[in-house]
Amino acid sequence: xxxxxxxxxxxxxxxxxxxxxxxxxxxxxxxxxxxxxxxxxxxxxxxxxxxxxxxxxxxxxxxxxxxxxxxxxxxxxxxxxxxxxxxxxxxxxxxxxxxxxxxxxxxxxxxxxxxxxxxxxxxxxxxxxxxxxxxxxxxxxxxxxxxxxxxxxxxxxxxxxxxxxxxxxxxxxxxxxxxxxxxxxxxxxxxxxxxxxxxxxxxxxxxxxxxxxxxxxxxxxxxxxxxxxxxxxxxxxxxxxxxxxxxxxxxxxxxxxxxxxxxxxxxxxxxxxxxxxxxxxxxxxxxxxxxxxxxxxxxxxxxx
Amino acid sequence: xxxxxxxxxxxxxxxxxxxxxxxxxxxxxxxxxxxxxxxxxxxxxxxxxxxxxxxxxxxxxxxxxxxxxxxxxxxxxxxxxxxxxxxxxxxxxxxxxxxxxxxxxxxxxxxxxxxxxxxxxxxxxxxxxxxxxxxxxxxxxxxxxxxxxxxxxxxxxxxxxxxxxxxxxxxxxxxxxxxxxxxxxxxxxxxxxxxxxxxxxxxxxxxxxxxxxxxxxxxxxxxxxxxxxxxx
Ligand SMILES: Nc1ncnc2c1ncn2[C@@H]1O[C@H](COP(=O)(O)OP(=O)(O)OP(=O)(O)O)[C@@H](O)[C@H]1O
Ligand SMILES: [Mg+2]
Numbered sequence: 323x324x325x326x327x328x329x330x331x332x333x334x335x336x337x338x339x340x341x342x343x344x345x346x347x348x349x350x351x352x353x354x355x356x357x358x359x360x361x362x363x364x365x366x367x368x369x370x371x372x373x374x375x376x377x378x379x380x381x382x383x384x385x386x387x388x389x390x391x392x393x394x395x396x397x398x399x400x401x402x403x404x405x406x407x408x409x410x411x412x413x414x415x416x417x418x419x420x421x422x423x424x425x426x427x428x429x430x431x432x433x434x435x436x437x438x439x440x441x442x443x444x445x446x447x448x449x450x451x452x453x454x455x456x457x458x459x460x461x462x463x464x465x466x467x468x469x470x471x472x473x474x475x476x477x478x479x480x481x482x483x484x485x486x487x488x489x490x491x492x493x494x495x496x497x498x499x500x501x502x503x504x505x506x507x508x509x510x511x512x513x514x515x516x517x518x519x520x521x522x523x524x525x526x527x528x529x530x531x532x533x534x535x536x537x538x539x540x541x542x543x544x545x546x547x548x549x550x551x552x553x554x555x556x557x558x559x560x561x562x563x564x565x566x567x568x569x570x571x572x573x574x575x576x577x578x579x580x581x582x583x584x585x586x587x588x589x590x591x592x593x594x595x596x597x598x599x600x601x602x603x604x605x606x607x608x609x610x611x612x613x614x615x616x617x618x619x620x621x622x623x624x625x626x
Numbered sequence: 627x628x629x630x631x632x633x634x635x636x637x638x639x640x641x642x643x644x645x646x647x648x649x650x651x652x653x654x655x656x657x658x659x660x661x662x663x664x665x666x667x668x669x670x671x672x673x674x675x676x677x678x679x680x681x682x683x684x685x686x687x688x689x690x691x692x693x694x695x696x697x698x699x700x701x702x703x704x705x706x707x708x709x710x711x712x713x714x715x716x717x718x719x720x721x722x723x724x725x726x727x728x729x730x731x732x733x734x735x736x737x738x739x740x741x742x743x744x745x746x747x748x749x750x751x752x753x754x755x756x757x758x759x760x761x762x763x764x765x766x767x768x769x770x771x772x773x774x775x776x777x778x779x780x781x782x783x784x785x786x787x788x789x790x791x792x793x794x795x796x797x798x799x800x801x802x803x804x805x806x807x808x809x810x811x812x813x814x815x816x817x818x819x820x821x822x823x824x825x826x827x828x829x830x831x832x833x834x835x836x837x838x839x840x841x842x843x844x845x846x847x848x849x850x851x852x853x854x855x856x857x858x
C-alpha cells in the first residue's frame with residue numbers, strides 16, 4: 323500500500339513539474355498568438371537553443387555567469403527572430419508569416435545540428451536543481467519541487483505586468499487593435515518585440531528546468547516539449563495566459579499518470595508509456611471538438 | 627497652424643484623395659463634409675500617419691510632418707478620434723483614458739478631472755469595460771481619450787454617426803467647449819447641417835477633391851450645398 327502511494331506520488335510530482343515546464347513555454351506561444359495571430363513555430367527551437375547555449379557556456383563559465391547569460395542571449399535570440407523574420411512581413415498575408423516561422427524553426431535546428439555534429443550534448447548538472455530530495459518517502463530532484471512554484475511565481479508576475487503597468491496595457495491594446503493603438507502613440511513594433519522577449523525569457527527558464535531532468539540536448543529536443551506546450555496553449559484557449567498555464571499542467575499531469583498507469587495496474591510498462599503522447603493529442607482533439615475555442619478561448623474576434 | 631498642400635493618397639490603384647489643399651487656423655473649427663467615399667476619412671488617416679500619402683505635404687506649426695509615424699504625430703499634438711469610435715472593449719473606461727495619455731510622462735490627474743467634468747457619465751462608469759458602454763458613452767469616451775493626449779489639433783471622424791439626435795446635440799456642444807479650451811478642431815461629418823453651424827471654415831469633398839470652400843455660415847446658405855448635403 324505504502325509503495326503504491328509512493329509510486330503515484332512520484333508520477334504526480336513529475337506531472338506537475340513537467341506541466342510547469344510546458345506552461346513556461348506555452349506562454350510564449352499564447353502571447354505571440356494573442357498579439358500577432360501568429361503561431362510561432364520557432365518557439366520550441368528557441369527553447370532548444372537555450373539548452374544548447376547552457377551546454378556550451380557552462381563548459382567554460384561558472385553557473386552564476388552562464389545562467390544569466392543564457393537568459394540574456396535567449397531574449398536577444400527571440401528579439402532578432404521577430405525583427406528579421408516576422409517584422410518585414412507585418413502587412414503580408416498571415417500564411418507568409420507562418421511559412422517564415424517554419425523556416426526559422428528549421429534554421430535553428432540546422433544551426434544546432436551544425437554546432438553539435440548531431441550528437442546529444444550532456445546537459446550540465448546545475449547545483450541545487452540537480453540534487454536529490456525525499457518527500458513523503460518519494461525520492462526526486464529539487465527541480466521537480468521547484469518548477470511548479472517558480473512557474474506560479476513567474477505567471478503571477480507576468481499577470482501583474484499585463485494588468486497593472488503601462489506596457490502591459492499597451493500589450494492588451496495592441497493585441498486588440500493595431501491601428502487605434504498607434505493613434506494612442508503606442509509604437510506597436512516595440513510592444514511586439516517586448517512580447518517576443520518575454521516569451522523567450524520564460525522559454526529559457528523552462529530550459530533550465532526541463533533539461534536538468536532530461537540530461538541531454540539534441541537539435542530536435544525542442545520539438546516535443548514545444549509541441550506539447552503548443553497543444554497546452556490551444557487546449558487552454560490560445561491567446562489566454564491562464565488558459566495556457568492550466569492547459570499545460572493538465573497535459574503534464576495526464577501524461578505522467580498514463581506512464582504511471584503501467585506500473586499501478588501492473589500492465590506491462592512499455593506499452594502504455596509509448597502511447598502517452600498519442601493520448602495527449604487525442605485528448606486535444608476531443609477538447610477541440612467539444613469546445614473549439616479551448617478552455618478560456620476568446621469568442622473568435624478576428625482582427626481587421 | 628496647419629497646412630496641407632497638394633495631397634494625394636492611393637489605395638493600391640484607387641485614388642482616394644486627389645491633390646487637395648487646405649489650411650486650418652489656430653483656435654478654429656474646420657469641417658470637411660462630403661458624401662460616402664469622398665475621401666474624408668482617408669484625409670484624416672493620412673494626417674494621423676496611418677496612411678502614407680503619394681504626393682503632397684502636411685505641415686503643422688511650421689514643421690513638415692508628411693509621412694511621419696503616428697506616434698510622432700501624436701507627440702506633436704495632433705490626435706484623431708477615429709470613425710466608429712474604436713474604444714478598446716476589454717480595457718476599462720479608466721484604462722481607455724489612461725492609454726490616451728500613453729506618450730505623456732507628466733501627471734494626468736488634472737486631465738482626467740477635466741474629462742470627467744466634461745463627461746460626468748464616464749466618472750460613474752470608470753470601472754466598466756469599454757465594450758459595455760452604450761454608443762453615445764463610447765463616443766464620449768473616444769473624445770475623452772483623445773483629449774488625454776493634450777492635443778493642439780483634434781481631428782474627429784463622424785462623431786455623430788449612429789447617435790440619437792439628443793446625443794448629437796450634446797456632442798456638438800462639447801465640440802464647442804473643447805474649442806473654447808483652445809483646442810483647434812478638424813471635423814469630418816455626414817451631418818452637414820450641424821457641422822456647418824459650428825464650423826468657422828468648411829470644405830466640401832467630392833470623389834477625392836475639394837470642390838467648394840467657405841465659412842460655415844456662408845456654405846450653409848449655398849444653394850448647391852443645400853441641395854446636395856442639407857436635403858433641402
Ligand atoms: N483600406 C482601404 N483599401 C482600399 N480602399 C480604401 C481603403 N479605405 C478606403 N478606401 C477607398 O477610398 C475611398 C475613400 O474612402 P474614405 O473612407 O476616405 O471615404 P469617406 O469620405 O470617409 O466616406 P464615409 O463618409 O463613408 O466614411 C473609397 O472609395 C474607399 O472605398
Ligand atoms: Mg469616413
